[in-house]
Amino acid sequence: MIAENAALAFAWSYNDNDQEFSLKGSLRPQKSDELSLCMSELEGSVAKVSGKFYVNVRRLVRMNNVAFHALACKILDLVRERADLSIHVTTSSVVGWATRKFAVLEAVSDKITVSEYDSEFYPGQTFLEEGGFIPILRTQTKLTWHHERTLLADHGLKPDMEVADICCGIGDFAVLLQKEYRPARLVALDHSRSSLDYARKVAGEFGVRGIDYVFGDASEMLLESDQFDFVTCRHSLQVFDRPELILRELFRICKPGGRVYVTNEKNSHCLGEPRAETIQKTYNEVARLWAHFNMDIELGPKSRRYLIEAGFDDIRMESFMVTNRDGNPQDFADIIQSWENVYAGQMAVQRGDSEEEIRALRKGFQDHIFAALHPKGYAGWPVWVASGRKPA
Amino acid sequence: MPAPAEGVSAKSDMPQLLQMDLDIGDFCSDWSHCDLMSGYVARMVSHNRLDSVLFANLYSSALNELLETVFRVHGQTGTLQFSVQRQDNLDRVELVFPADDAIYGVYKDAVAKASHDNAETLYLEALFAETEPGPGLGLLELGVDYGARLSTDRHDDGRMCLIAELSLEGEKE
Numbered sequence: 001m002i003a004e005n006a007a008l009a010f011a012w013s014y015n016d017n018d019q020e021f022s023l024k025g026s027l028r029p030q031k032s033d034e035l036s037l038c039m040s041e042l043e044g045s046v047a048k049v050s051g052k053f054y055v056n057v058r059r060l061v062r063m064n065n066v067a068f069h070a071l072a073c074k075i076l077d078l079v080r081e082r083a084d085l086s087i088h089v090t091t092s093s094v095v096g097w098a099t100r101k102f103a104v105l106e107a108v109s110d111k112i113t114v115s116e117y118d119s120e121f122y123p124g125q126t127f128l129e130e131g132g133f134i135p136i137l138r139t140q141t142k143l144t145w146h147h148e149r150t151l152l153a154d155h156g157l158k159p160d161m162e163v164a165d166i167c168c169g170i171g172d173f174a175v176l177l178q179k180e181y182r183p184a185r186l187v188a189l190d191h192s193r194s195s196l197d198y199a200r201k202v203a204g205e206f207g208v209r210g211i212d213y214v215f216g217d218a219s220e221m222l223l224e225s226d227q228f229d230f231v232t233c234r235h236s237l238q239v240f241d242r243p244e245l246i247l248r249e250l251f252r253i254c255k256p257g258g259r260v261y262v263t264n265e266k267n268s269h270c271l272g273e274p275r276a277e278t279i280q281k282t283y284n285e286v287a288r289l290w291a292h293f294n295m296d297i298e299l300g301p302k303s304r305r306y307l308i309e310a311g312f313d314d315i316r317m318e319s320f321m322v323t324n325r326d327g328n329p330q331d332f333a334d335i336i337q338s339w340e341n342v343y344a345g346q347m348a349v350q351r352g353d354s355e356e357e358i359r360a361l362r363k364g365f366q367d368h369i370f371a372a373l374h375p376k377g378y379a380g381w382p383v384w385v386a387s388g389r390k391p392a
Numbered sequence: 393m394p395a396p397a398e399g400v401s402a403k404s405d406m407p408q409l410l411q412m413d414l415d416i417g418d419f420c421s422d423w424s425h426c427d428l429m430s431g432y433v434a435r436m437v438s439h440n441r442l443d444s445v446l447f448a449n450l451y452s453s454a455l456n457e458l459l460e461t462v463f464r465v466h467g468q469t470g471t472l473q474f475s476v477q478r479q480d481n482l483d484r485v486e487l488v489f490p491a492d493d494a495i496y497g498v499y500k501d502a503v504a505k506a507s508h509d510n511a512e513t514l515y516l517e518a519l520f521a522e523t524e525p526g527p528g529l530g531l532l533e534l535g536v537d538y539g540a541r542l543s544t545d546r547h548d549d550g551r552m553c554l555i556a557e558l559s560l561e562g563e564k565e
Contacts, residue, residue: 026427028426028427028456028460030423031524032524061449062427062449062452062453062456063453064456064457064460064530065457065460065519065525065529065530065533066460066524066525068519069519069521069524069525069529072519072520073519073520076520094446095449096446096449096450096453096560097449097450097453097537100537101533101537104515104516104519107516108516108520187444187445189445196443200442212439212444213443214443214444214445214446215443215445215446216445222445222446222449223445
């Protein structure tokens with residue numbers, strides 16, 4: 001259901017399967033009876049269930065005290081009236097007021113719990129943040145920038161545009177964008193506070209000004225709709241188990257006529273000579289390993305389909321190969337070594353692989369490094385680039 | 393001396409970011425003005441914060457409670473003067489609006505409660521009251537949840553001043 005006026009543009013829905021009542025939008029009524037329909041549907045939903053009932057306010061961006069009074073009192077009444085019922089409220093860490101506001105409910109009833117939804121949507125974030133990945137991310141960006149620097153222009157990026165870099169990670173790509181393309185505005189968003197802290201520190205040290213690093217959930221951003229000419233989201237759709245949710249948001253914040261630019265990989269297409277066979281075997285296994293953690297490292301060539309299904313037109317797509325010939329071969333080798341450390345050293349262990357399986361997995365990475373550093377060798381890591389236009 | 397909107401506030405030493413003067417009747421002609429004004433001002437003053445989006449969301453929430461309170465409790469005619477100042481991470485919102493002694497008393501009482509040692513208990517009592525929340529609930533929440541320092545001042549011209557000092561950045565960073 002949807003209610004719509006300037007201060008009261010909100011919607012609610014009930015998911016019977018999850019026993020979850022969700023509220024989203026802006027909830028600033030003048031009087032509580034403006035919420036009576038929503039409250040009676042909440043009551044009706046609760047009447048159908050027993051056990052734990054979920055109230056999801058993750059996408060509730062604004063809420064005044066009139067609305068909070070109505071909702072809080074209703075939730076309290078519901079658990080007091082029903083001995084068999086408990087209620088869990090899920091807030092979002094990217095809406096600053098929400099968790100503090102709802103936390104008072106825990107203080108008045110032990111049948112109400114409140115928690116901040118955070119990392120469950122990002123299965124790979126722990127590996128990437130805790131794997132000592134920062135230096136390697138910088139090297140990866142250095143090598144991919146070698147190609148993307150000019151590709152970005154082919155996909156429509158020009159100076160003075162309003163640009164957003166979503167899932168910006170440690171923010172180094174945003175710095176390169178700022179220097180090369182001089183956008184009128186550059187917002188770089190990520191869901192990792194530690195990465196953003198690092199990004200701000202580096203930008204400060206390098207004297208790069210004008211990048212607005214913001215904390216946010218790419219699947220539910222606080223950024224307003226239709227405001228960016230060019231939106232980038234690199235190597236990230238492949239990390240999410242539901243990339244269509246991210247694309248929906250990228251589409252939303254892009255101006256009509258603007259473009260969304262995504263890059264993704266297909267790791268099973270990594271290659272090298274000599275020792276091609278073991279290299280191939282390892283990267284096929286890497287694809288299965290990522291799938292085990294609900295991530296799709298094979299997403300690259302699927303980007304076109306995803307963009308079309310998200311509503312974009314004028315799709316442009318191509319691929320490039322980062323190789324050991326792009327600069328110092330040791331840089332390429334360092335990237336592969338870091339992949340081995342995280343994929344074989346952490347993810348495979350967590351999946352429960354045997355020592356023998358892990359040894360076999362490591363072999364292909366070491367052979368890839370061997371190929372990269374071999375005087376006559378060739379080693380490659382393919383990346384797919386796709387962009388689509390939001391219809392005007 | 394520069395005009396207040398260009399220099400420092402007339403009532404504090406803090407640099408002024410923005411000032412708006414509007415007729416209280418016009419402001420109170422439509423409830424959505426609170427939402428629109430808080431959203432607009434929050435966006436205007438957030439661009440250079442550490443995290444502009446988080447800051448704007450928090451600022452808008454806090455300011456909206458102040459504006460909604462004034463919308464509900466104010467004198468009949470006159471000017472609503474609204475200004476915001478900032479010094480480092482301290483933001484100051486100043487609302488000057490028509491108020492007779494009774495109205496001034498309502499604010500003085502609400503601010504005293506929000507500043508009291510047991511403000512949190514008073515907030516919970518007000519929040520879970522059976523009846524519609526009173527005009528002081530928003531101010532109580534500002535004091536308890538946002539750590540706002542609230543104060544009031546009586547003006548000779550039949551108006552009063554409501555001041556909120558907020559430090560919104562740094563808590564979640």
